[in-house]
Amino acid sequence: MNSKMSDRRAFLKRSAALAGLAAGAIPFARGKALASVTPGLIIGEGDAKIGISAEEPDMDDLLYGGRSSYEKTIRIHSINSPEGLRTLTPLQDSIGFVTPSPFHFLVQGDKHIPNINPAEHTLIIHGMVDRPTVFTMDDIKRLPSVSEVHWIECTGNSGLMHYRMLLGNKKAGRTDVSVIQGMHGRLSCSEWTGVRLSTLLNLVGVQKGASWVIAEAGDSIHHAKSIPLAKATDDAMLAYGQNGEAIRREQGYPLRLHTPGFQGVCNVKFLRSLKVTDGAYYMQREISAYTNTKPNGMSSWFESQQGPKSLITFPSDAHKVSGAGTYEISGIAWCGRGKIARVEVTVDAGKTWHDARLQQPVFSKAWTRFRTGWNWDGSETTIASRCTNEYGEVQSTWEGLAKLWGDDFTPPISASEMEKWWASAPIAQFLNNPIQLWKVRSNGSVQDALYNKLLPNEYYPI
Amino acid sequence: MRSTTSCCRMSITRSKFAFLLPVMVLLACGAAMAQSPAYKVGRPPTAEELRTWNNLVGPKGEELPIGSGTAAQGAPIFNAKCAICHGKDGQGGVPTEFGASYPRLVGGVGSLNTPKPVFTPGSRMPYATTLFDYIQRAMPVWPMPRDLTPDNVYALTAFILYKNGIIKETDAMNKNSLVEVQMPNRHGFYPDPPQSEPNDKDGTWLPLWEHGPEWKPTTKPGEKWYGPPVAAPR
Numbered sequence: 001m002n003s004k005m006s007d008r009r010a011f012l013k014r015s016a017a018l019a020g021l022a023a024g025a026i027p028f029a030r031g032k033a034l035a036s037v038t039p040g041l042i043i044g045e046g047d048a049k050i051g052i053s054a055e056e057p058d059m060d061d062l063l064y065g066g067r068s069s070y071e072k073t074i075r076i077h078s079i080n081s082p083e084g085l086r087t088l089t090p091l092q093d094s095i096g097f098v099t100p101s102p103f104h105f106l107v108q109g110d111k112h113i114p115n116i117n118p119a120e121h122t123l124i125i126h127g128m129v130d131r132p133t134v135f136t137m138d139d140i141k142r143l144p145s146v147s148e149v150h151w152i153e154c155t156g157n158s159g160l161m162h163y164r165m166l167l168g169n170k171k172a173g174r175t176d177v178s179v180i181q182g183m184h185g186r187l188s189c190s191e192w193t194g195v196r197l198s199t200l201l202n203l204v205g206v207q208k209g210a211s212w213v214i215a216e217a218g219d220s221i222h223h224a225k226s227i228p229l230a231k232a233t234d235d236a237m238l239a240y241g242q243n244g245e246a247i248r249r250e251q252g253y254p255l256r257l258h259t260p261g262f263q264g265v266c267n268v269k270f271l272r273s274l275k276v277t278d279g280a281y282y283m284q285r286e287i288s289a290y291t292n293t294k295p296n297g298m299s300s301w302f303e304s305q306q307g308p309k310s311l312i313t314f315p316s317d318a319h320k321v322s323g324a325g326t327y328e329i330s331g332i333a334w335c336g337r338g339k340i341a342r343v344e345v346t347v348d349a350g351k352t353w354h355d356a357r358l359q360q361p362v363f364s365k366a367w368t369r370f371r372t373g374w375n376w377d378g379s380e381t382t383i384a385s386r387c388t389n390e391y392g393e394v395q396s397t398w399e400g401l402a403k404l405w406g407d408d409f410t411p412p413i414s415a416s417e418m419e420k421w422w423a424s425a426p427i428a429q430f431l432n433n434p435i436q437l438w439k440v441r442s443n444g445s446v447q448d449a450l451y452n453k454l455l456p457n458e459y460y461p462i
Numbered sequence: 463m464r465s466t467t468s469c470c471r472m473s474i475t476r477s478k479f480a481f482l483l484p485v486m487v488l489l490a491c492g493a494a495m496a497q498s499p500a501y502k503v504g505r506p507p508t509a510e511e512l513r514t515w516n517n518l519v520g521p522k523g524e525e526l527p528i529g530s531g532t533a534a535q536g537a538p539i540f541n542a543k544c545a546i547c548h549g550k551d552g553q554g555g556v557p558t559e560f561g562a563s564y565p566r567l568v569g570g571v572g573s574l575n576t577p578k579p580v581f582t583p584g585s586r587m588p589y590a591t592t593l594f595d596y597i598q599r600a601m602p603v604w605p606m607p608r609d610l611t612p613d614n615v616y617a618l619t620a621f622i623l624y625k626n627g628i629i630k631e632t633d634a635m636n637k638n639s640l641v642e643v644q645m646p647n648r649h650g651f652y653p654d655p656p657q658s659e660p661n662d663k664d665g666t667w668l669p670l671w672e673h674g675p676e677w678k679p680t681t682k683p684g685e686k687w688y689g690p691p692v693a694a695p696r
Contacts, residue, residue, distance in 0.1 A: 112604035124507055124515045132507050139503035165562070203501060211658045214518055220608070221600035224518050230658035230686065262688070273515050280655040281520040282589050284596035288565075288581065291651065292690065297575030301651045305689030336689055393692045400693065408691040425577060431690045 075103060076176050076185070078165075084109045085250075088185030091311065092178065092318035094332065097149065097359060097367040099188035101243050106250045107154050107186060107264060109285075110221045114270050118254035121218070123238070127275035130205030137254055140195055140238060147193040147241070148260065149366040151334045153306060154186030155263040155290050158436075159429035160422050163451040179448035180316040184436070189334070189367035192258050193241030197274075198233045206233075206276055214281045215257050218272035225266050226280040226302070227259060235260050238271065261336040261365040262304040263431065265290050292405075292430050295413055295421045305336030308395040309433035310343055310370070310387035321444040324378030329356070332367045333387035340368035342388040347374055349382035349437075356385070376440070382449055384437045398434040398450060423454050519595035523641035526594070530636040531617025533624035539614050540621050543602050552582075552625055568625040571646045584626025588651060590643035594619045594635075616640070656686055 057066065073093040078086035085108040089099055118137045126132040156162065166182045197213075206229070213232040217223040227236065239247060239258040247253050252269025259266040265285055280286070280302065291299040310333035315321050329347070333340040339362045344353040359369035370385065386395045396404055402422070403415035413421075422429055437449035507515070519525045540552070547564040549555050554566025570580025579585070583593045598615045602608065610618070620635040629635075629643060 109600075110603045124511065126507065126512060126515060132512060133504035134507045134511065135504045142503055143501055168562075203504065212655075214520070216518055216599075220604040222517075224595075224599070226655075228656050228658045228686075228688065230656075231688070233658075273518075275516070275518060277520060279520065279522075279657075281518060281595075282587075282592045283518070284587075284592055284600070287587055287592050287651075288583070293574065293579060293581075295575070297579065297650060299574075299651050300653070300690070302655050303689045305687060307689060307692035337687070393694065396693050404691045404693060421577075425579060426581075427579070 073103070075105065076181055078162075078182065078185075085111055085113070086186075088181050089188045090181055091185055091187065091313050091332070092180045092316050094313050097189055097332070097363075097369045098243060099190055099367075101190065101245070101248050101251070104152075104188040104190060104242075104248065104251060105154065105186050108219070108250065108269075109223050110219065112220045113250050114219050115249055116218060116254055116270060121254050121272070123255060123271055123274065125200060125204045125274045125276070127214075127277050128207040128210040129201075129276050130207060131203070133200075133204050135200070137240070140200075140255065141240065143195045143199050145193055145195055145241075146237065147191055148235075148237070149189065149191045149363045150258065150260040151187065151189040151365065151367050152258075152264050152267055153188075153334070155265050155304075155430045156428055157186035157264075158184050158309075158432045158434070160432070160451065160454060161426075161428050163455055166451075167455070178316070178318040179451060180311070180313065180318050183448075183451060184311055186264065187334075189332075190242045191244065192237060192239040192247075194237045194239035194255075194258065197236040197238055197257070200238065200274075201233060201276070204276075209278050210276045212277045212280050214275045214277055214283070215266075215268040215271060216273040216275070217252075217268050218270040223268060223285065224281070224283045225268055226277075226283060226286060227257070227262075227266055228302075229276070231259055231262060231266075231304075259304070261306070263290075263306060266304055289428065290430055293425075293427045294409055295417060295425075296409075298409075303431060306334070306431055307433045308335045308340070308387050308389050308393050309333065310340075310385045310395055311436050312345070312383060312385050312438060315383070315440065315446045316438055317446050317448050319446055321376065321440060321446065323444060324376055327374045327376060328371055329374045329383065329385075330369065330371045331356075331385050332369055333358075333385070334365070334367050335387070335389040335393070336365065338390040339364050340387050341390040341392075343368070343370040343385055344387075345370070345372050345383065345385050347376075347381060347383050350384065353386070378442060380440065380442045382437050382439050384435050386435050395433060395435055398454070401432070401434050419454075517599065519591045519598065521589045521591050521641070523591050523637060526591070526637040526640060527598075527612040527615075528637065529612030529616050530634050531613050531615070531620050532634050533617070533620045533629070533631045535613075536617035536619070536621025536624075539610075539618055543606070543610075544618065547602075552622055554582075567622050571626060571628075574647065574650060582626065583622055584628060584646070586647055586650075588645055588648045590619065590623060590628075590635075590640050590645055593622060594640055656688065 073090045075087040075089060078088050085106060087106045089103050089105040121137055123135045123140065124132070162183055166177055169177050211229050213227045213229055215225050215227055237258045239256050240254055242248060242251060247256060252271065255271045257268040257271050286301060291301040292303065293299040310331060312329055312331040314330045315327065321327065329345055333343045340358065343356045343358060345356045346353045354372070356370035356372035362368050388394045399415060402418040406413035406415050406418040434450065439447045439449040441447065516525050547556055548567050552567030553569070554563055556564045558564060566582050568582055568584060570582045570585035573580045574585060587593055594615060597618050601610070616635045619640065620629065620633060623629045623643060624631050628645065633639065
């Protein structure tokens with residue numbers, strides 16, 4: 001202990017001496033630097049340097065931690081929507097079941113992200129309520145809070161229409177898009193902290209005959225979404241915390257609606273208004289988008305819950321396996337209701353399946369990390385995962401999904417017709433949860449074996 | 463039609479409260495814990511605030527502002543503020559990077575049941591209020607100035623409806639006429655939007671707060687499923 005401490009003191013002394021030499025001046029005046037590192041103040045150049053070289057972190061980095069300069073994982077831009085901002089989560093590098101806030105995907109309907117002063121932000125609850133009320137952020141933070149781990153996924157995540165765009169991106173020379181991030185990256189999982197919406201609804205008194213809540217954002221397009229009152233009074237939450245700190249600006253700071261198990265579009269950011277009504281409001285984003293159009297022109301709407309879904313994140317098409325030997329296959333599973341009960345993995349193109357280990361504890365409507373050992377003999381094979389939730393509902397193959405969705409229609413649409421429709425029509429394909437196949441080639445490269453098969457190198461604009 | 467959604471009537475709270483009954487009895491015994499905490503938070507909105515915030519327009523059009531506009535009045539506004547993205551007369555085709563294009567607003571009526579459906583407000587929206595509402599609260603997009611007056615929004619709505627062959631060029635859209643517009647795709651969606659059933663006997667909503675640790679909010683089979691079909695248990 002003593003020797004360690006003296007080592008450290010010596011090191012600090014040497015550091016200071018070196019730093020003094022390097023900068024030609026006292027590199028930092030502790031008191032001054034600390035005093036100036038207060039929120040909102042910009043530190044003058046050189047003021048806060050504690051380092052002895054460019055490799056050392058400066059004071060800013062230490063006060064709000066950065067990561068090692070060797071870590072390069074980032075979100076990527078998706079340019080499949082002309083109107084808004086989209087950044088995608090780097091699932092290929094995900095670890096455990098929480099997405100760090102800076103990796104959390106972003107879908108913003110326009111190109112502007114508000115920067116709201118929480119001291120000025122208010123939430124109004126009005127409509128069919130006994131006591132219309134304006135709440136400040138201070139008001140909301142006085143109410144009983146909950147913290148829960150839940151995923152948020154964009155409704156269009158994994159939809160075939162993104163693959164057309166992905167191919168278009170590649171054709172245009174983009175090299176940073178992979179299938180795992182480009183197709184599935186509208187998906188993240190965080191610990192959310194906030195107040196149950198039911199707590200506030202109780203305070204304002206929901207009137208007889210009410211059935212929906214229309215949530216409105218304070219962003220520049222005022223994103224709005226109808227939420228069934230049954231959901232609003234169940235586990236919906238007004239979240240102000242994400243992963244142990246305030247939610248990120250682009251995630252809706254200072255307050256967002258969070259609807260566990262419901263798709264991303266329901267999680268209205270920058271929440272400023274909740275109107276209780278007796279019916280849905282048929283907002284643009286529950287009509288022109290986020291509805292599933294079928295071959296006969298009918299569209300299903302107000303679908304929000306994701307069926308059981310899983311994805312191997314390693315190895316995936318962002319990786320190269322470095323030769324025969326032992327690896328850990330790892331991935332995530334999630335579902336719109338209940339807990340994930342089981343994840344099975346195949347390493348022989350579906351001939352045999354075996355159970356993967358599930359990271360504990362398993363939370364309801366949260367990512368469940370699964371892991372399993374894999375002894376790869378170096379020959380070409382296809383790997384995949386499928387999950388089952390606690391109610392026994394199981395993730396389907398692409399073909400199974402086509403049958404399931406076709407059978408749901410009156411009169412039924414054949415699976416092949418459904419597949420043809422998905423592949424050829426300029427439609428969005430929402431709430432898609434097929435088994436993702438990865439082909440591992442003998443040279444160790446990994447390729448998507450799902451979308452690639454459905455739309456081989458096809459690209460046309462939609 | 464939908465096997466997974468045609469389950470029993472939803473009664474989340476009834477069942478929960480039945481489950482909580484012993485807990486409630488226990489709580490009633492402890493005088494200090496028997497009362498719900500009265501959080502004195504929030505304030506009533508002013509009349510002005512209520513007017514301002516009540517801006518989302520539902521299908522009944524109750525929130526529509528005073529004003530009026532025709533397609534003829536809308537045409538020059540469209541050319542000045544909208545055509546830059548949505549194309550001349552809303553025909554779309556304005557390209558973005560990588561082959562995408564900005565939304566087309568006109569045409570496609572009758573195309574939804576063909577192999578190449580064309581999605582526009584005219585072919586798609588079940589209510590004209592959806593169109594009005596979106597223009598009013600979201601258009602034009604940042605960083606263009608948001609300076610449309612209610613008359614402008616009525617006129618632009620009329621212009622897009624007219625170009626889709628839904629109303630006449632001289633039809634004035636206003637608080638009354640807009641909700642009367644019959645959209646071609648009025649019945650193009652299914653199932654009926656889910657109505658949440660009140661969870662108390664007299665038709666009111668019971669407070670679900672202060673649930674205590676036993677309360678586990680989750681959707682279980684048998685309750686309403688708000689999603690596409692999922693594979694049944696094996």
